[in-house]
Amino acid sequence: MAPNRPQVSFQNKAFATVLSDPRELEAALVSIYSLNYASKTDIIVLLASVQFGSSHIDQLEKVGAKVIKTNDTADKAATNLWALFDYQNIIYFTPDVVFEKKVDELLALPVGAADKDVSILVLEPNPRTFTMLSRNPSSSFVAMLRQASLIDDKQSLTTLDEIALVYRGPMKPWNFHAYNDSDWKKHYDPVAFYKWRRIQQNVQHLLRLDDDWNNKARQRTICDNYLDTTTNITHFPVQDQFSVMISTYNPERIQHLSLIIRHLLKSEKVHTVFVTWHNPHLDVPRSLFQKIRKVDYSRVKVLKQSFDSLNNRFNPSSELQTDSVYIMDDDIYVDINDLEFTFAAWQSYKDSVVGHFPRMHTYDPETELATYKVVGNAPYSIILTKSMFIRSDYLFSYTCLLEPQLHASVDSQLNCEDLGFAMxxxxxxxxxxxxxxxxxxxxxxxxxKGISTNAAHMPARSQCISDFISDYWHKVDPLKSSYISIAPFTRPRIRTGNWSRIEKTIMSQKKR
Structure with missing residues (x-):
């Protein structure tokens, strides 16, 4: 039976999509928002699940959609596209499409035109097709289309790239942080993913989800500027050196900071030292430059920030040329030989966070409770940002692609940026x-005197872990336990074999 018709003004053509899971909502909101600003044609959303509530419908309507609820399965609900009899043609699209320009060109395409994955399809609503499809709802949507010869392979959308972005691969911009596979770089498209995230920011602003966050403009400001000044954000030509990013805020630490910089620049493995000056209300004290004037100052860059946020420590920089970054606090000192050895270790574990301060956590998806503790033995699951090596790619990923609300959580608690990064x-x-x-x-x-000396620190860290995994990883813990500890090579301890001694050792073991 045909669904109730929405109260819409008569138009010859419309766009439409089908949603069967509330987890698709965010992607759909972005897709509809992009379409609404590219075309004034009606946008229909068929909801095929009782899990969608009034708040979901309200959000869809605010971005410009006209919503129809059904109680059908996703594939069966899709047959209702042919029951939208008020329209001559429907341009069906999936939520993994972002419309960019020339959208109205889709309205001129013939019925049956589709892209290769049927992310976009032109169809004609009519009672005959609707009745035919309703009698055979068991097959998948695409299989059903092909069986009914409703796709014209001769009318494929070969020019779709000029009209829309289609996120075809297994990694999407809204779930890249949960992809969880070593082949991630094959599917990682940071520029295309950021386009999606930028639209999502507009959606959040429209829905007033970021009203109480002072730094809501931070992600866009930093990332737009970075892309404007960087030609290839995935190419870091220097492979045999690393850069250093030191976070500092307090002018009282300038004297000690200068000592650390002079220490770091003694290493030929250090390409550039970036000082992230977090305090947007103060200029960098001149004494810093005076104290390091005797060293190679060309290897020191100061990154002054416009926003007060702990998230700044992971900001990408257009001047960064190495594929590795050493992230450190301004109150940590590591011997140069140990630092260079850690860099060598990272080169064998490039996807890992490699460093010196391990922590352990637990998380229960049923109770959504987490624990966090310092450990002296394996396993561990977190490396602190106090001293760690990472891929340079990860800076853009964290700053520009992660959900902005995670950044807002870091800002509100003045804590936990390292936990979000580790996840x-x-x-x-x-x-x-x-x-x-x-x-x-x-x-x-x-x-x-550090923040970790506060009695509330450990419970707050546990709460961050719980909130982050529950809210941004859908209760699937992304952190991995590790038992590996890498140490500098020393000669193995070997002595001349003695069978009597071995026999005594084995016999004593049996008695335990």
């Missing part, structure tokens, strides 16, 4: 973190 890195690549054991003791000047 993104493991969730994207499926790679666990890797700890490197240094030959010399590291110096941590934050042990007495």
């Amino acid at each position: 993104m890195a493991s969730g994207l690549s499926g790679a666990p973190p890797t700890v490197v054991r240094t030959a010399k003791s590291m110096e941590d000047f934050g042990l007495r």
Whole structure:
């Protein structure tokens, strides 16, 4: 039976999509928003699930859709496209389409025209086709179309790239951080993904989901500027050196920061030292430049920030040329030989976060409760940003592609940016973190006054883990446990064999 017709003004043609799972809603909102700004044609949404509530319908209507609810399965609900008799033609689209320009050209295409994956299809509503399809709802939507000869392979949309972005692969811009496979780079398209995220920001603003966030313009400002000044964001030509990104905020630490920079520049493996100056209300003290004037200042870049956010420590930079970045706090000192050894270890584990400060967590998807603790033995699942090596690609991924509301959570709590980053890195690549054991003791000047000394720190970290996994990874924990610890090579301890000694050892083991 045909669905109730929406109260719409009569038009010859319309766009339409079918949603069967609320998890498709965000992608659909972006797709409809992009279409609504490219064409003034009606946009119909068929909801094929009782899981959609009034709040979902309200959001769809706010971005310009006309909603029809059905109680059918997704494939059966799709047959109702042929029951939209008020329209001469329907241009069907899936939620993984973002419309860019020349959309009205689709309205002139003949019935049966489709792209290769049937992400877009031109169809003609009529009672005869609707009745025929309703009698055979068991097959998949695409199979049903082909069986009924409703796709004209001679009318394929070969020029679709000029009209829309279709996210065809297994990795989508809304779920890239949960892809969880080592072949992630084959499907990773940061520029195309950012186009989707940029539209999603517009949707959030329209739906007033970011009204109480002071930094809501931060992601767009930083990422637009980065793309405007960078020719190839996935190409980092320097492979045999690494860059350093030091986060600092307090002018009182300038003297010690200059010592760290001078220390780092002693290494020929260090290509550039980037100082991320987090305080947008103060200029960088001149004393910093005075104290490092005797070293190679051309290798030092100061990144002054316009927004006050801990997320700034992962901002991409157009001046970054190395494929590896060493992220560190301004109160950590690591011996140069140990640092260069850690870089060598990272080169064997490039998808991993490789560093020196391990932590362990747990997460229960049923209760949505998490724990967080310092560990002295394996396993561990997190490497802190106090001292860690990462892929340079991950900077853009975190800053420009992650859900903005995760960044907002970091801003509101002044905490947890490293947890969000760790989840993104493991969730994207499926790679666990890797700890490197240094030959010399590291110096941590934050042990007495750092944020981790606060009694509320550990419970707050546990809550962040719970919130992030529940809200942004759909209760599927992206963090991986690791048992690996990499240490500098030392000669194996070997002595001349003695069977009597071995026999005594084996016999003593039996008695335990």
